Amino acid sequence: MIDVPKRALVVTPHPDDAEISCGGTVGLWTSQGASVYYVLCSDGGKGTDDPGVTSEALAKTRHQEQLDAAATLGVKEVVALGYPDGELEDTREFRRELVRAIRRFRPEVVVCPDPYRRSFYYHRDHRITGQVTQDAVFPYARDRLHFPEHEAEGLEPHKVGTLLLWGAEESDSYVDVTAAMDLKIEALRCHKSQLAGLSGENVVTWLRGFCREAGEKAGFEYAEGYRKVEFRTS
Numbered sequence: 001m002i003d004v005p006k007r008a009l010v011v012t013p014h015p016d017d018a019e020i021s022c023g024g025t026v027g028l029w030t031s032q033g034a035s036v037y038y039v040l041c042s043d044g045g046k047g048t049d050d051p052g053v054t055s056e057a058l059a060k061t062r063h064q065e066q067l068d069a070a071a072t073l074g075v076k077e078v079v080a081l082g083y084p085d086g087e088l089e090d091t092r093e094f095r096r097e098l099v100r101a102i103r104r105f106r107p108e109v110v111v112c113p114d115p116y117r118r119s120f121y122y123h124r125d126h127r128i129t130g131q132v133t134q135d136a137v138f139p140y141a142r143d144r145l146h147f148p149e150h151e152a153e154g155l156e157p158h159k160v161g162t163l164l165l166w167g168a169e170e171s172d173s174y175v176d177v178t179a180a181m182d183l184k185i186e187a188l189r190c191h192k193s194q195l196a197g198l199s200g201e202n203v204v205t206w207l208r209g210f211c212r213e214a215g216e217k218a219g220f221e222y223a224e225g226y227r228k229v230e231f232r233t234s
């Protein structure tokens, strides 16, 4: 079981990844008084097969879709970094932005994609988001002399206690999202430009099946699963 944190930060590579992977957890936590924040790393501007849609237009649509989905889940703020879809890199600039968000929102828990998979392939942006987030949490956000310019903005170093990694090969921690399943579906429905591409079948059936499968491993009707990494905070 994972306790409800007071403050949590979700780092999502594209608009819609957070709702698919941890939307139930976010909805559950905010309904129990948690303050949850998002960092949206890329603009999602490659997510279409429609030859009549440009990346610029799609990015604008998807930004609004992400704001709508986050509002549905009770997320307090979405910080959009605006990197082009498919072009996330492990750079100092990206790391600095994630460290800034951690120092600003001061989460106990950070939620992001698991960067490490061997048995099945993964979108490059997810892999890099997971990797850079993990580095930002530890040790960069923790240590004062990394990105000292943040102090001039009034931001202090911050120790995150727990990382929850979604999309892990083997989850070891589960959140019972049975009570938040309808909210998760409502949030995913905000990503109108993506619904057709998300599954060959009905998106609701697909999403329920995905969470039911995780639930079976944990003894819940519906669950979201994570690999948990813990850090010393004192």
Ligand SMILES: [Zn+2]
Pocket (backbone or CB within 6 Å): 013, 014, 017, 123, 126
């Ligand atoms: Zn994605």
